[in-house]
Amino acid sequence: MRHYLLAAFLFLTSHSLQAAVVDFDTHFSDSTLRIDYIFSGTNRTQHIALDQLSKSAGWFGRRHNLQRLPLEGNGQLTMVDPQTGDTLYRHSFSTLFQEWQETEEARHVEKAFENTFIVPMPRRAVDMVVQLVDTHRRVSSSLRHRIDPADILIRDRSGEEQTPWHYIRKNGDSQEKIDVAFIAEGFAADQMDYFLALCDSSIAALAAHEPFRSLIDRFNFIAVTPVSHDNGVTIPHKGLWYDTALASSFDTFYSNRYLTTLHIKKLYDVMTGIPFEHFIILANTPEYGGGGIFNFYNLASARTKHYKLEVIVHEFGHSFAGLADEYAYGDDPETHYPADTEPWEPNITTLHDFNSKWADMMQQGTPVPTSPDGRDVTTKVGVYEGAGYQTKGVYRPVQECRMKVNNVPEFCPVCQRAITDIIKFYTE
């Protein structure tokens, strides 16, 4: 009798586990659905509006772990089967819009931002749910809408001319590897060779850091070479405006070094039909700057005299692995991470729920918080105050990590574990 019960239990468990796994081919076709949204609002309000839908041949994202999130992010996209209520696909992201909401400007004016997501094309009608969450990890706004793959207004872009691209390093089929695309920004035709050389040195820089060093064969690297009219990118504080493929610009939110593009639809137009899961935009400028936003993009200056490769690797830590900055601004009075909430980023803590972070990686007896002692600054795991732009109330795992300063050659052990987890999420 006991054996019978045990067998029944095992059957139920394995059955429910199997039912929980979404089979890619049952629910999706081998093509990409692109959804453009407009996120708008002020420091206090948020609106999500659907802009337009399009599709293209081939799906180059993951085909397993479909209903799991890589990390929580500042927002989530969930595809639901309206017949059964089952979740078919999820993804998470952070946005420039939410960063802007914390600026002074957002107190005075309403602004709108483009946001584009690509998902595998469902075979049948689905509901898409977009959610944005606040710094307390509570849903602050959401939109639910139906998408029918038979909708005649979903523009098919499969036959369109592609931006020139090629594999620089191909370690296997895109279904098994993580496809990372380097995109040339602000490179006229005569400087494209320089861009390709930069791609090579960026790959070498990534591969010089663990865990990329050990797991580099899980990546494919692609060079995408849209030709810009001008060499250089726009620098408003110098009065320099350039005509470039992605219309990127310094002075984002009036911050001199913050180099981004707000033209997300343009970016995805450039990428139509090209295999990629993550991208690194290399900007042809000697001006120091960059930005990396989780599952959004990574944009970095590629001509600076110092630290250009270090910045590219650091920003990839943000955009690929959702790592937070481990530095603090002494003069920033804003609370980015409230004390009553544990941040979702794996490499910082408010100590609200530290056991969910790197408590298991601390040597026994290490005090919490830990006083910096200037020894073993990159490897001795503790809980050091000052991170996430705050000098108080947010803590980092080591004294010095690649997510804090440019002159440290490695990610700290906590960041390394977080990056490894993400690589495995996409490839296992």
Ligand SMILES: [Zn+2]
């Ligand atoms: Zn770190």
